[in-house]
Amino acid sequence: MCLRRKRSxxxxxxxxxxxxxxxxAETTAKARALQERLRAELVSRGSVRAxxxxxxxxxxxxxxxxxLAAAVAWxxxxxxLRELRCARLPLRFPYVPGLLAFREGPAVLAALALLETPVxxxxxxxxxVAHPRGLGLAAHVGLCLPVPCVGVAKSRLCGSAAEPxxxxxxxxxxxxxxxxxxxxxxxxxxxxxxxFLSPGNRISQDGALALVLAALRGHRLPEPIWHADRLGRxxxxxxxxxxxxxxxxxxxxxxxx
DNA sequence: GCGACAG
DNA sequence: ATCTTGTCGC
Numbered sequence: 001m002c003l004r005r006k007r008s009x010x011x012x013x014x015x016x017x018x019x020x021x022x023x024x025a026e027t028t029a030k031a032r033a034l035q036e037r038l039r040a041e042l043v044s045r046g047s048v049r050a051x052x053x054x055x056x057x058x059x060x061x062x063x064x065x066x067x068l069a070a071a072v073a074w075x076x077x078x079x080x081l082r083e084l085r086c087a088r089l090p091l092r093f094p095y096v097p098g099l100l101a102f103r104e105g106p107a108v109l110a111a112l113a114l115l116e117t118p119v120x121x122x123x124x125x126x127x128x129v130a131h132p133r134g135l136g137l138a139a140h141v142g143l144c145l146p147v148p149c150v151g152v153a154k155s156r157l158c159g160s161a162a163e164p165x166x167x168x169x170x171x172x173x174x175x176x177x178x179x180x181x182x183x184x185x186x187x188x189x190x191x192x193x194x195x196f197l198s199p200g201n202r203i204s205q206d207g208a209l210a211l212v213l214a215a216l217r218g219h220r221l222p223e224p225i226w227h228a229d230r231l232g233r234x235x236x237x238x239x240x241x242x243x244x245x246x247x248x249x250x251x252x253x254x255x256x257x
Numbered sequence: 258g259c260g261a262c263a264g
Numbered sequence: 265a266t267c268t269t270g271t272c273g274c
Contacts, residue, residue: 059264061264095263098262098263125263125264126263126264136263137263153264154263154264155262156262157264
């Protein structure tokens, strides 16, 4: 692969990202209350007609107590990476099921803000609206983005879904206690456990599923997230923007200092 | 009270 | 998520 690198001063950004204090909570009780309030801002409709470039984000946790978020811009037509970025932030919130956004959200936004490539939508490793209060990481982060966002989790946080058929592409609806659809259990790859995807913001259930299907390329995870996951591990514990190791495979690790 | 519980 | 060795399969 071949990557382009540039600038050292002010970072260009392909999209306006405003966290608006949406990730500031001192206690778990306040965090939950904030989620209840923010869920009203969600837009549950929309789709991406012909996605050209998609962003993928994943977060790795470092022993130093930092969150290392990796974001990539991936071109749908060619299946190639256009840009790779990493952001490292100190962790200031513990992992509590249902409150992941307060722990990883800031790092995710920081990494996305470093992308200079315009993207049509964002795929995030985590739950979207398939969450106890309807505001998983991808939905919460999605409130700060100008484009559609989808959450793709490797396991189920809540709700129930029938096991999808063995064939790749098979899916079943992920339902809440009242039988309303929250997301989709998707068999993205043969002999692999299903993915649990759900809309983040600015997209519908159908739109979210279509987007994920369009980003699958043989791996269990959609390609943008698969690459972000790999980049995160490669950069973990290392200086960002460091020169590549010949054997590492990556040309470099681009990110903020 | 007892389980379930993204990353 | 992270801690970790070998191992089965394409």
